[in-house]
Amino acid sequence: MDTFYIVTLASMSLILIAAFSSLLAERFGAPLLLLFLLIGLFAGVDGLGIDFSNNSGAFMLGSIALAIILFDSGYGTSLQSFRQSAVPSLTLATLGVLFTAILFGAAARFLLDFSWLEGLLLGSIVASTDAAAVFFLLRTGGINIRDKVRSTLEVESGTNDPMAIFLTAALVSIIASGEGLESAGLDLLMLFVKQIGLGLLLGFAGGVLIVLIIRRVAVERGLAPIFVLALALLVFAFTSVIGGSGFLAVYVAGIYAGNKKIRPKASIMRFQEGLTWLAQIVMFLVLGLLATPSQFPQIILPAVALAIFLVCIARPLAVWLCLLPFDYTQRETGFVAWVGLRGAVSILLAILPILGNLENGQLYFNTAFIVVMVSLAIQGWTVKPIARRLGLIVPPQIGAIxxxxxxxxxxxxxxxxxxxxxxxxxxxxxxxxxxxxxxxxxxxxxxxxxxxxxxxxxxxxxxxxxxxxxxxxxxxxxxASQVAVGENDNEFFGTFTIDPGRTGEELDRAYGPGLLSDADKSLTIAELMEQRLGGRPDYADRVKIGRIVLIVRQTDDKGDIKTVGISLEPVAPATRLPLFLNFREIIQGIRDYARKRRG
The missing domain is CATH 3.30.70.1450 (Regulator of K+ conductance, C-terminal domain)
Structure with missing residues (x-):
């Protein structure tokens, strides 16, 4: 019993220290999740001396914590936000993870003297962005950016874990068995389809079940959040048991349940917010305790080099390739590329090579841990300045409330x-x-x-x-209090305003000709913007037409566009280099170059 009390005392003390560290993070702008990791390191075997080396226990505890975080992430994602960013986000969550793993794996092969398969395994471990880190920065970090960009980052971070988990588990199995990647190719494809398909199907069914039970069963108000949490973890566990992606299923279930009217919704959200904070603290502390910093100096230089390669080359290149077909501006693509924080998921996946008894199991873990710390330090500290530098901070519509x-x-x-x-x-x-x-x-x-x-x-x-x-x-x-008008509001919303009730033909005549097709000319500017946005427009939404950009400045109580701003210089390039351009901008650049040559 004395041991039990001592363990409880130490655990609660660490959680309280981590909770109080949020005040320090808010004061100095430090990445909070990085502080959680550092507290775990400080308390570990090379610090205060807490010897925690239970890899399987840490993996199970971290998996449950991640499932809780993903359910809450889906629960707080509106269906409209998901719809407008689903295709690019899912492209990033699948192809983006694969591209990142390949690029990072090639670098790891040379810097760590790995084989191609070992390098690809390390790349898969660090390929996914961390949902906890991304959601924390965007939702509680005071970064108010366009809903399209925010949704892309949030949906990507919530859906890319299954791909990374699949790649990591599959490569651990292949390396442990001594087989080649070629012989397991078809089996891997079938396994991937099974995991993703079951994850989507059972996640949707689980969301329907959660809503149905909460609506039909007379549950005490205090028990309702417990019911929801238990049902969410049931969906996660059942999907995993039958071979599906439990992490994808619990995220999908959260999206469905969060967009339905449930009677005690406010209590459920307050409970989940507190529980998600606890899950993040526990997960990062446990993973910090699991690390052995005295082993880091042996690989610190190649690991830091790999982290910088991931942040500055592998992630940006993968994001650019995935977002080429979509209408993201150069600045938006650059911001999505930068907000690719690695976190507890990568450290959690780095436990799998140890559990699989691979030859370099501890090397994978130590390298991934250093990569995560560098990513949180560099990107976590600079996300808001980068967003401000790229002109993506949306001026507030209303003041504090x-x-x-x-x-x-x-x-x-x-x-x-x-x-x-x-x-x-x-x-x-x-x-x-x-x-x-x-x-x-x-x-x-x-x-x-x-x-x-x-x-x-x-x-x-x-x-x-x-x-x-x-x-x-x-x-x-x-x-709300009176809104503070920023100096760059006109730059963000355009210098001029136009009447959204005017026709597309007038817009084409003023800023064309050849700006719009005949069908678009018959629409009003408001109808044209709604059509291009694929749904109801929102404050600060942008529609690029040729060389101009139409910006929603104000909507009425019904959600209709009331005022439209127009920018004649739609997106000044973030750099003079042709980085992060989409297909449309590349084609336009080629035409401009050809026109200049003819002139």
Missing amino acids: DKFELDLPGTANHELLAYRVAADSPVLRGERIPRWARPSLVIRDGKSMRYQYAGRLQENDLVYLFIAPGFSRLLDRLF
């Missing part, structure tokens, strides 16, 4: 929201609350009063309102 949702009992078709009235907010300046929102209660200086008798709202009042589901964002602007 203090809002939280409350769950209603039963199956009420309303949402209950509470807003704290912010300084300089429109509602404080006298703007009326819409009729479809029903204010019920105001709390002022600790006293409760009915809205009708509260008089004019005051700063810091807490206002409770009943609204129809899905309309909360329309109220946000009323209770």
Whole structure:
């Protein structure tokens, strides 16, 4: 029992230290997940002396933590965001992982004196981006970029783990058996199809099951998040047992369940947010404890060289090849290439060669660990400056807002929201609350009063309102503080504005001719943008037409485009080198060169 208490004391102390380190990370801008790893290293066998060497236990614990993180990642991804970035994201998650593994494997072969198969195995281990690292940076790091780019990164990081896991497990099996890659080619293809197919199918079925049970079974409010978590892990485990990709299945189940109306949704999201933080802390701490830093100096130089090669060459080249057919600007492709953080997934996969009793098992682990630390240090510290340098930070539409949702009992078709009235907010300046929102209660200086008798709202009042589901964002602007207008807003949204009700023919006449086809000329500018975007437009969405860019500056309460900005210099190149251009830009460049030669 004394040993049990000592282990519990040490474990909880490490978790508390990791949790408190978030304050340090916020103050100095340090990558938080890197701090979790460093705390684990400091507490390990070469630090405070905690001797943890249970590779199989670490792999199982890390797999469960990763499943929890992926389910929460899918749960927080809107269906619209997934749709608009699904094809490029899935291309990155499959071909991108394969290209990265091949390029990195070639470098590893020469720097570590590996065989081609061993180099490809190490490349597969570090080929996927880390969902925890990417989601943390984009969702909680204060980086407000275009939804299309954000969705691409989030969906890619949530779906590329199955490909990396498949490649790593398959190569470990091939190397351990002594077979060649050629003899196992067809079997590998069939295994891949089986894992991905079962992952997608059972993930969708699992999402349907989660929603059905939560809606039909009378579950206590406090038990609902437990039911959801248990069902999600059940989907993960069952899919893995029958040979599918459990990680893909749990992510798909999260997307389906998160986009359905579930009664205690606010409680589920709050529970999952806390649990995801705990899963990240535990996973990074355990993997940090598993490492032996005293072994790092033997391979530090080639490992750091490989990490820099991955960050600066392998990942950018793989991303560029995958995004060539899609309409991403040079700056957007460059940003996607840079936000390819490696994390716990790579370290977790590096345990497989040890469990497979490969000759260089510990070398794979140590190299992957150093690569992850360098990636988190370089990319984690520079993501926001790079986004600002590339002009991808979207100016805020509204200022700061203090809002939280409350769950209603039963199956009420309303949402209950509470807003704290912010300084300089429109509602404080006298703007009326819409009729479809029903204010019920105001709390002022600790006293409760009915809205009708509260008089004019005051700063810091807490206002409770009943609204129809899905309309909360329309109220946000009323209770938000005044937006801080940046110096580069005009540069981002274009210097001029045009009426979205004007026709495409007028646009072609003004900025063409030959800008639009005859069919497009008959559409209004708003209809043309909706068609090109493939769905309902959102704030800051961009549509490139020839050499101009149309930008959504403002939408109305119905989601229709209200104001459109136009930029005559759509995307100034990030560099003078022809890096990260898409097919359309390459063809346009060839035409410009030919025109210049003729001139």
